[in-house]
Amino acid sequence: MNTNAVDANHLRAFLERIERLEEEKRAIADDIKEVYAEAKGTGYDTKIIRKIVSIRRQDAQKRAEEEEILELYLSALGVE
Amino acid sequence: MNTNAVDANHLRAFLERIERLEEEKRAIADDIKEVYAEAKGTGYDTKIIRKIVSIRRQDAQKRAEEEEILELYLSALGVE
């Protein structure tokens, strides 16, 4: 088996891993859609739920960034 | 426990399911990034791999659509 064949197999392995993961990701996206559909069927306004989820996500991000900048401040002050 | 409280719990349950799923989705997205990083470390050009993945995804969609239309034809012909 020559080098190109080996490379091809190697590349193929990467492609398969990626495509496998992307499929899983798509499946989860579908699950999320289903939850929204279920919530809607229960009488909730999905637009509001999406907004709440979005705000909570931003909270988490903001908290993470604030911790990060605290690290930067401490590091800048030589407190490491 | 009044109705609003019940609703709040119900809503909370939906939020938790969604956020749990979104976290899983993010984790998988990170895994994908890692695979690309590993491929890059092995000497592959990630831009090319992305192109290949994208093309194969399109192929898969095309195949699915063609099967779908074949079903439609067969169904129209009463061959179901």
Add this chain to the structure above:
Amino acid sequence: MNTNAVDANHLRAFLERIERLEEEKRAIADDIKEVYAEAKGTGYDTKIIRKIVSIRRQDAQKRAEEEEILELYLSALGVE
């Protein structure tokens, strides 16, 4: 002057407007870079400044989203 020629002129006008605006945008991006460079020259850590800017931007976005969801709530309650 036929229709195609008219269309071509119309399209050309759109292209010119877009390209003019993009040039302005690029100029402003350069200005921002210069401010960072100046701040760095004054002894500031640009990484920290970027982080502060980012956090403040998120604050603004979050505030906007919270107002938006308040509207949604009020609207859902029939208080419009």
Add this chain to the structure above:
Amino acid sequence: MNTNAVDANHLRAFLERIERLEEEKRAIADDIKEVYAEAKGTGYDTKIIRKIVSIRRQDAQKRAEEEEILELYLSALGVE
């Protein structure tokens, strides 16, 4: 007013300049979006317009690079 206060004011000034510029940049980005919307309303396919803009931008870059290399040649020949 102690040194920290002075620094704080200095930093604040940088932040304000940056945020002012970023706001202008965002405004221009919005203008661009509006032009695309207008073009779409006039019946143009924005995807195609984006492609044209992109190609023309590449042409411009190419031309700039060619001029640059011409300068280098001339300079190497002592024709400055």
Add this chain to the structure above:
DNA sequence: TCAGATAAAATCGCGC
């Protein structure tokens, strides 16, 4: 089914 909004992927550009 379509436009408009939202989110994801790809690309670009910067600082280190």
Add this chain to the structure above:
DNA sequence: GCGCGATTTTATCTGA
């Protein structure tokens, strides 16, 4: 030159 963040482009999704 590489990672990383921002931007931009593409794809997906929802509600009318």
